[in-house]
Amino acid sequence: MLARSISVKLNVNIKKNISKLSRMLCNWRTITTCSDSQVDDLVVPKQEVIRFITESMHKVGANREDAAVVAQHLMTADYRGHFSHGMNRLAMYISDIDNKLTNPIACPETVNDFQAIALVDGKNGLGQVVGKYSMELAIKKAEKYGIGLVSTRGSNHYGICGYYTLMAMEKNLIGFSATNTSPLMVPTRSTQAALGTNPLSIGMRAQNDEFVLDMATTAVALGKIEVAFNKEQDIPRGWALGSDGKITTNSGEALKNHKLMPLGGAEEHSGYKGYGLGVMVELLCGILSGSFYGPNIRYWTDANRTANLGHCFMAIDPKAFGSGAENRLSHLLSQLRALPVSSGEGVLVAGDLERKAMAKVDTCGGIEYHKNQIRICKELAGKLGVKAMELIKKKHYD
Numbered sequence: 475m476l477a478r479s480i481s482v483k484l485n486v487n488i489k490k491n492i493s494k495l496s497r498m499l500c501n502w503r504t505i506t507t508c509s510d511s512q513v514d515d516l517v518v519p520k521q522e523v524i525r526f527i528t529e530s531m532h533k534v535g536a537n538r539e540d541a542a543v544v545a546q547h548l549m550t551a552d553y554r555g556h557f558s559h560g561m562n563r564l565a566m567y568i569s570d571i572d573n574k575l576t577n578p579i580a581c582p583e584t585v586n587d588f589q590a591i592a593l594v595d596g597k598n599g600l601g602q603v604v605g606k607y608s609m610e611l612a613i614k615k616a617e618k619y620g621i622g623l624v625s626t627r628g629s630n631h632y633g634i635c636g637y638y639t640l641m642a643m644e645k646n647l648i649g650f651s652a653t654n655t656s657p658l659m660v661p662t663r664s665t666q667a668a669l670g671t672n673p674l675s676i677g678m679r680a681q682n683d684e685f686v687l688d689m690a691t692t693a694v695a696l697g698k699i700e701v702a703f704n705k706e707q708d709i710p711r712g713w714a715l716g717s718d719g720k721i722t723t724n725s726g727e728a729l730k731n732h733k734l735m736p737l738g739g740a741e742e743h744s745g746y747k748g749y750g751l752g753v754m755v756e757l758l759c760g761i762l763s764g765s766f767y768g769p770n771i772r773y774w775t776d777a778n779r780t781a782n783l784g785h786c787f788m789a790i791d792p793k794a795f796g797s798g799a800e801n802r803l804s805h806l807l808s809q810l811r812a813l814p815v816s817s818g819e820g821v822l823v824a825g826d827l828e829r830k831a832m833a834k835v836d837t838c839g840g841i842e843y844h845k846n847q848i849r850i851c852k853e854l855a856g857k858l859g860v861k862a863m864e865l866i867k868k869k870h871y872d
């Protein structure tokens with residue numbers, strides 16, 4: 475606790491450099507997701523990723539323990555193949571600390587605790603630290619009452635929802651987590667962004683198997699439009715609106731406007747269901763907790779206001795309902811995977827692609843980063859005065 479209360483003062487030169495670097499990293503965001511530009515034959519071992527992020531976060535004010543929480547989370551996102559929410563978020567976190575928009579030493583606090591439910595105030599701390607605290611509380615409650623539900627306010631970007639789901643799954647519980655985010659989604663029939671990508675995740679372990687759904691409630695994340703833009707490709711109808719408020723297939727126009735369509739796309743393709751899911755996330759996050767919500771949340775480019783995001787965490791003990799749930803889930807998942815297919819590829823269940831991504835990292839001996847990510851990390855290391863990430867030769871992968 476004492477260590478937490480010691481504010482780490484940034485030295486002026488480091489601060490100047492971080493601001494410059496953060497701006498540079500924001501520009502670089504548009505090229506982070508090209509998969510064809512990894513550093514040839516080189517990977518970064520998972521532990522080295524954790525070491526680098528921990529040292530970087532510690533350098534800008536987080537205590538070592540909290541810095542390691544953020545590092546473990548961002549590494550896991552990259553490990554699972556969600557590069558849009560891993561290492562490339564480090565710059566945004568550093569920028570928010572630098573701009574005094576996030577307090578890197580804040581301690582989350584339980585402000586309301588009633589049997590299976592609780593309300594947590596994140597005190598504007600690091601999103602992953604607040605998220606871990608809140609899910610641990612939900613897990614404790616599920617172990618006692620069969621279910622635990624925690625709604626959280628006063629938080630920041632907390633990374634991938636699936637991380638918290640997995641925390642509950644490790645304890646053989648069903649996990650659920652969701653978060654509100656900066657406005658990007660245009661509700662059905664509107665022309666203005668008023669909800670975030672508002673992702674949610676639910677998961678449960680089965681016998682030698684698992685189901686881990688982890689998804690945004692927009693048709694796609696902005697990152698997928700960035701990929702299309704960088705490849706000079708059009709985007710499908712139903713992903714985004716252009717400046718005229720009409721559906722656009724021009725990736726550049728879509729990227730400039732930041733107006734994503736809800737999951738499902740246009741009204742005739744049931745986009746109102748994705749819109750409804752986005753509001754559902756707000757119900758559990760912003761509305762329950764009293765954080766900012768919907769269009770009242772800062773835009774993601776706004777460096778002048780605190781985020782005050784809301785999250786929701788739920789853990790459910792299947793055994794509280796009786797026995798056999800794990801076996802039934804195994805049965806269901808194997809039935810789904812065995813279904814006849816329309817093309818050469820087999821039916822998947824949520825979480826399969828992430829398992830494939832992790833298996834690849836394990837076989838290669840580390841995470842394959844885009845060459846620009848490696849370069850930026852090297853510059854960040856120099857400016858913060860931390861040891862640069864060490865790359866190693868990739869092991870053979872078929």
Ligand SMILES: NC(=O)c1ccc[n+]([C@@H]2O[C@H](COP(=O)([O-])OP(=O)(O)OC[C@H]3O[C@@H](n4cnc5c(N)ncnc54)[C@H](O)[C@@H]3O)[C@@H](O)[C@H]2O)c1
Nearest residue numbers: 633634635655671673686687688689690695822823824825
């Ligand atoms: N914190 C934030 O602000 C924020 C905002 C948006 C997204 N995110 C995170 O970004 C990540 C990516 O989100 P996304 O919506 O782009 O995910 P996605 O579209 O890549 O995958 C969504 C889900 O679909 C499953 N899936 C993919 N292909 C499948 C198939 N063929 N059959 C069955 N299931 C399949 C995946 O396993 C995953 O569970 C998530 O981890 C999410 O939590 C975070």
